[in-house]
Amino acid sequence: MRKFNLGYFIKEGFVSIFSHGLMSFAAVCMIVACLIIMGSFSLLAINVDEQLKQLEEENEFLVYVDESFSFQQVQQLMERVRQVDNVAEVEFITKQEAKAALVGKYGNNGLYATMPDEVLRDRLSVRVADLERFTETVDTVRALPGVANYRAESEVAEGFVTARNAVTALAYVLIGILAAVSLFIISNTTRLAAFSRREEIAIMKMCGATDGFIRWPFIVEGLLLGVMGAVAAFFLQWGVYAAVCRALTNSGATALFTLMDFREIWTRVLQVFLLAGSVIGMLGSSFAIRKFLQV
Amino acid sequence: MIRLIDVHKEYDNGTKALRGINLRIEDGEFVFLVGPSGSGKSTIVKLLTAEVTASQGRVIVNGYNLNNIRRWQIPHMRRTLGIIFQDFRLIEKKTVQGNLEFAMRTVGASSREMRKRIPYVLDLVGLDGKEDAFPTELSGGEQQRVAIARALVNNPKMIIADEPTGNLDPRRSLEIMTLLERINAMGTTMLVVTHARELVNRFSKRVVAIKDGEMIRDGQGGYYRA
Numbered sequence: 013m014r015k016f017n018l019g020y021f022i023k024e025g026f027v028s029i030f031s032h033g034l035m036s037f038a039a040v041c042m043i044v045a046c047l048i049i050m051g052s053f054s055l056l057a058i059n060v061d062e063q064l065k066q067l068e069e070e071n072e073f074l075v076y077v078d079e080s081f082s083f084q085q086v087q088q089l090m091e092r093v094r095q096v097d098n099v100a101e102v103e104f105i106t107k108q109e110a111k112a113a114l115v116g117k118y119g120n121n122g123l124y125a126t127m128p129d130e131v132l133r134d135r136l137s138v139r140v141a142d143l144e145r146f147t148e149t150v151d152t153v154r155a156l157p158g159v160a161n162y163r164a165e166s167e168v169a170e171g172f173v174t175a176r177n178a179v180t181a182l183a184y185v186l187i188g189i190l191a192a193v194s195l196f197i198i199s200n201t202t203r204l205a206a207f208s209r210r211e212e213i214a215i216m217k218m219c220g221a222t223d224g225f226i227r228w229p230f231i232v233e234g235l236l237l238g239v240m241g242a243v244a245a246f247f248l249q250w251g252v253y254a255a256v257c258r259a260l261t262n263s264g265a266t267a268l269f270t271l272m273d274f275r276e277i278w279t280r281v282l283q284v285f286l287l288a289g290s291v292i293g294m295l296g297s298s299f300a301i302r303k304f305l306q307v
Numbered sequence: 308m309i310r311l312i313d314v315h316k317e318y319d320n321g322t323k324a325l326r327g328i329n330l331r332i333e334d335g336e337f338v339f340l341v342g343p344s345g346s347g348k349s350t351i352v353k354l355l356t357a358e359v360t361a362s363q364g365r366v367i368v369n370g371y372n373l374n375n376i377r378r379w380q381i382p383h384m385r386r387t388l389g390i391i392f393q394d395f396r397l398i399e400k401k402t403v404q405g406n407l408e409f410a411m412r413t414v415g416a417s418s419r420e421m422r423k424r425i426p427y428v429l430d431l432v433g434l435d436g437k438e439d440a441f442p443t444e445l446s447g448g449e450q451q452r453v454a455i456a457r458a459l460v461n462n463p464k465m466i467i468a469d470e471p472t473g474n475l476d477p478r479r480s481l482e483i484m485t486l487l488e489r490i491n492a493m494g495t496t497m498l499v500v501t502h503a504r505e506l507v508n509r510f511s512k513r514v515v516a517i518k519d520g521e522m523i524r525d526g527q528g529g530y531y532r533a
Contacts, residue, residue: 017412017415020412211396211398212398212409214396215396215398215409215410216409216413217382217385218356218385218390219385219386219409219410219413219414219457219461220382220383220384220385220386220388220413220414220461221382221413221414222379222382223378223382225413225415
C-alpha cells in the first residue's frame with residue numbers, strides 16, 4: 013500500500029478540471045478578473061511611487077552661509093553638512109552664481125539684473141536621501157555654526173510623503189479586499205464542484221479515505237486553475253498596460269506623467285500573479301472542501 | 308468484533324434514538340439486525356461507522372474504542388469495515404472495474420494489487436465479465452453485487468449491510484442474501500440490517516431485534532415477527 017500517490021492526485025486534479033469544464037472556466041475567469049483589477053492597482057501604485065521618487069530626487073533645501081565666513085570655513089561647513097545623517101548631496105553656490113540663476117529665471121530687465129551681488133549670500137544646496145526625514149534633517153543642518161539662514165519647502169516635502177503613503181495604503185487596502193473577494197469567489201466555485209461530487213466523497217470516506225487523500229486532488233485542481241488564471245491575467249494585463257501607455261503618449265500627457273516600461277517589471281508582475289493565483293486557488297479549494305469532509 | 312455497552316444516543320433535536328443497547332458480535336458471526344422504521348437500526352450503523360458518537364456508553368469496533376477515537380484514526384477503523392447500502396451508491400460515470408479501483412485507490416492500493424484483487428472479487432460475487440459495464444447498464448441485483456464487491460475488495464474484517472435487499476425483488480434478494488452468507492462462510496463477520504422478515508426467517512441466523520431504541524430480542528434463528 014502506498015501512502016502518498018502524487019501522480020494520482022495530479023491526474024485527478026486535471027480530470028476534475030475538464031469534467032467540470034464550465035465551473036472551471038468560471039473559476040479561471042474570476043481569477044483573471046480579480047488579478048487584473050489587483051494588478052492594475054498595483055501597477056498604478058508602482059508608477060505613482062516611481063514618479064514620487066523622481067520628484068523626491070529633485071527636492072532640496074538652501075542653507076545661507078554666514079557672510080563673515082572665509083572660503084576655507086565654508087569648505088569646513090560643507091563637510092559638516094555632508095556628515096549629517098540623511099544628507100545625500102551638498103553643492104556650494106556662490107552669490108554670483110545665485111544672482112546669475114535669478115537673472116536667468118526672471119530675465120535681464122528685472123530687479124535682479126541691476127541688483128549688486130552683495131545683496132545675496134553664498135549658499136549650500138542640500139539634497140536629502142529620505143524625504144520622510146526632511147524636517148529633521150533641516151533642523152540639524154540649520155543648527156550648525158556658520159548657517160545664517162535657510163529656506164526649506166517642508167510643506168511640499170511632507171505633501172510628497174503623505175501622497176506616497178496614501179497611495180501605498182490605498183493600494184494595500186484594495187489588494188487586500190480584492191484578494192478576499194477572489195478567495196470567496198473561488199471558494200464558492202470549488203464548493204459547487206465539491207457539491208456535485210459529494211456522493212463520491214461520502215463513498216471515499218466510507219471506504220476509509222483520509223481527509224488528505226480526498227483534499228489533495230481538489231487542492232491540485234485549485235492550484236492548476238490559479239496558475240491558468242494567472243497566466244491569462246498576465247497577458248491581458250500586459251495588453252491593458254500597453255494600451256494605457258499608448259493612450260498617454262498620444263494625448264501628450266507623458267510630459268506630466270511617464271509610465272514605466274512593462275519590460276522593466278514583467279518578471280515581477282508574472283511572479284506576483286503566479287503566486288497570488290496559486291495561493292488563491294489552493295486556499296479557495298481548501299476552504300470549499302472542508303464542509304464535505306465532515307462525514 | 309463489535310461491542311456496544313449500555314449505549315444511549317440522543318440527537319441534538321432531543322430525539323432519543325437508542326436507550327441502553329448492549330450487544331456483542333464475535334468475529335465470523337452472521338447477525339441480522341431487525342426492527343421497524345425509526346427503531347434505531349440506522350443509528351446503530353452510524354455509531355459503528357463513526358458517523359455519530361454515543362451520548363452514553365461504550366462502542367468498540369474491531370479493536371477501536373469509538374468513544375475516544377481520534378479523527379485521524381477513523382479512516383483506519385473504517386478500512387476494517389465494508390459497507391453496503393440499500394441504494395448501492397455506485398459512481399455512475401465509472402465502470403464496474405472503475406468503481407472497485409476507486410475503492411482500492413482510496414486506501415492507497417497499487418495498480419498491481421488492483422489487477423490481482425479485482426478479478427477475484429468479481430468472480431466471487433458472480434460478475435465475471437462485467438468489468439467494463441457501467442452501473443446503469445446493470446440490473447438492480449447486479450448493481451448490489453457490485454456494491455458487495457466494492458465492500459469486499461479491501462478485504463475487511465466485517466461487512467455492515469444496511470438494507471441490502473431493500474430495492475430488490477424477492478428472487479434477487481434471496482440471491483444477494485445467499486451471497487452474503489457465502490462471504491460470511493469464508494470468515495468475514497456480517498451484520499445485516501433489514502426489514503425483510505421472510506429472508507430473516509429463511510436463514511437460520513442470530514437475530515437482534517430493536518424497537519423504540521431498546522433491544523427486545525437477541526436469539527439464534529427462530530421466527531421473527533416485526
